[in-house]
Amino acid sequence: MKALLQRVSEASVTVEGEVIGQIGPGLLILVCAVHGDTEANAEALANRIGKLRIFRDDDGxxxxxxxxxxxxxxxxxxxTLAADTTRGNRPGFSAAAPPEDGRRLYDHFAAAMARDVPVQTGRFGADMQVALVNAGPVTIWVEA
Structure with missing residues (x-):
């Protein structure tokens, strides 16, 4: 699985004009399952992200x-995190897991994250508008 982390002071996701998820300080996590990923990958990614020391301590x-x-x-x-941009001008997405696997692994990842921190989610497969205030800015790519 792949994830793009953005440390935020706030973030929200809107679908059809309705805010369906929002947080204050924390992480916006964009996540993608690729072919061959399993629940073990989702667990490993959640554990890794949960332990990443990317927030400031009292010394900055x-x-x-x-x-x-x-x-x-x-x-x-x-x-789209699974995009292949090595050929032509149109990205290919064949590395992304099929939708049924992607949804299952997305849900599993969110549940694994929720064991340690409060979690809000977007809506799998929906046309979403994501708003954020990137803190730092800090943006990190993680794979498991």
């Missing part, structure tokens, strides 16, 4: 995890 160093800060996670599915 990135030395605290999301759980340490009491922050929340906004988890949004984004199959």
């Amino acid at each position: 160093k990135m030395n605290r995890s999301l759980k340490d800060t009491g922050g929340a996670a906004l988890v949004v599915s984004q199959f």
Whole structure:
């Protein structure tokens, strides 16, 4: 699985004009399942993200995890993280997991994250508008 993390002071996701998820300080996590991913990959990714020390401590160093800060996670599915841009001008997405697998692994990932921190989610497969205030900015790519 792949994830793009953005440390945020706030973030929200809107579908058809309705805010369906929003958080204050924490992480916006854009997540994508690829062919061959399993629940074990979703668990490993959630555990890895939960332990990443990417939040400032009292000395201003990135030395605290999301759980340490009491922050929340906004988890949004984004199959385009699987884009292949090596040929031509149109990205290919054949590496992304089929929708039924992607949904199952997305849900599993969000549930695994929710064991340690408050989690809000987007809506799998929906046309979503995501708003955020990137804190730092800090943006990190993670795979498991």
